[in-house]
Amino acid sequence: MRIPGACQAMHFNIYVDDETGSALNQAVENSGKSRNAIIREAIREWLQHHGKRRWPEEVLAFEGDPRFPPFEERRDELPPPTDDPLA
Template sequence: MNFNLYLDDQTAEELDQTAKTLGETRSGLIRKALREWLDKKTLGSPGWPPLILEWQGVPDTPPFEAYRDELRPPREDAFS
């Protein structure tokens, strides 16, 4: 589908410079930006971004649970 989009001069210049820097077309950048915006707005609460969901952690870091044995045991009466 094709349609016309009117931009102010400053926005058009920034778009052209960004497209040139990234090796993209203006239409390609607009398409990607619109898709990202629609995904955020139409999915309700999309949750965490893929970058966070796919993160595997730092390999040399011990798991959080490894420190549990350093904790003091709970009091018998938690309200005392």
């Protein structure tokens, strides 16, 4: 039975080479975190860097400098586009 809004865990089996497994075991010893916690953290970090790209929150929240008029106010003064965008 699924409970609406409850977090459902996903289970995976992964196979790693000996060198990666040894490095993971060393990271577990050094960090005090569980192997699963380190793997979850690594997946989350990878997805942040390789997942769907979006602008950083600072850019999305930017409202401009109130001392300057919005760019859109002068848009009609721009020359029309050319056939060659590099011309």
